[in-house]
Amino acid sequence: MATTQLGENTVHTVGELPALGTKAPDFTLTNGDFADVSKTAGKRTILDIFPTIATGVCQAGVKAFAGLAPGLENTEIIAVSQDLPLAVANFCGAEGIDALVIGSAFRSGFGTDYGVTMADGKWRGLLARAVVVLDTDGTVLHTQLTPAIGVEPDYEAAVAVLQ
Structure with missing residues (x-):
């Protein structure tokens, strides 16, 4: 169990992020068309995990990763939340963001x-703000659980492991 802050309150997660150097759990998420999404074989993957697209910090994170995506060779970025996939798809559409994969965890055990x-x-029940970076074979290269839900992740650290 890990901890982060939500406002002034300490919040516990149901477990720990996958350990560096281990194979990440397989996952199936849901995209904006309600189709299944999983890690693309042979691509590196950044999982941008956040509570809900309805907050400014979550929106800023999605925009930041979308801005980084074009400079990352052979890398997909999946925006993961418990939001219904339409909510994230509508936000990305309104912002002109098409460089990310939408990955709603509302049907899966991803968060656990x-x-x-x-x-x-x-x-409780929403996802804490975190980043997990996976190599082409699914090996965990980088993880970060932010110290507080209202704090953006360290984008530079996430991208640095891919350089």
Whole structure:
């Protein structure tokens, strides 16, 4: 179990992020067309995990990763939240963002498998803000659970492991 802050309150997650150097759990998420999404074989993957696209910090994170995507060779970025896929698709459409894959975890055990579901607090059941970077074979190269839900992740650190 890990901890982060939501406002002034400490929030626990249901587990820990996958360990560096291990094979990440397989996952199936849902895209904006309600089709299944999983890691693309042979591509590196950044999982941008956040609670809900309805907050400014989550929106800023999606925009930041979308801005980085064109400079990352053989890398997909999947925006993962518990939001319905239409919510994230509508946000990305309105912002002209097409460089990310939408990956709603509303139908899956992703949050439990990756240890990021908030177990308590007023947002329990939503995903804590985190980043997981996977190599082409699914090996975990980088993880970060932000110290607070309202803090953006370290984008430079996430991208640096891919250079």
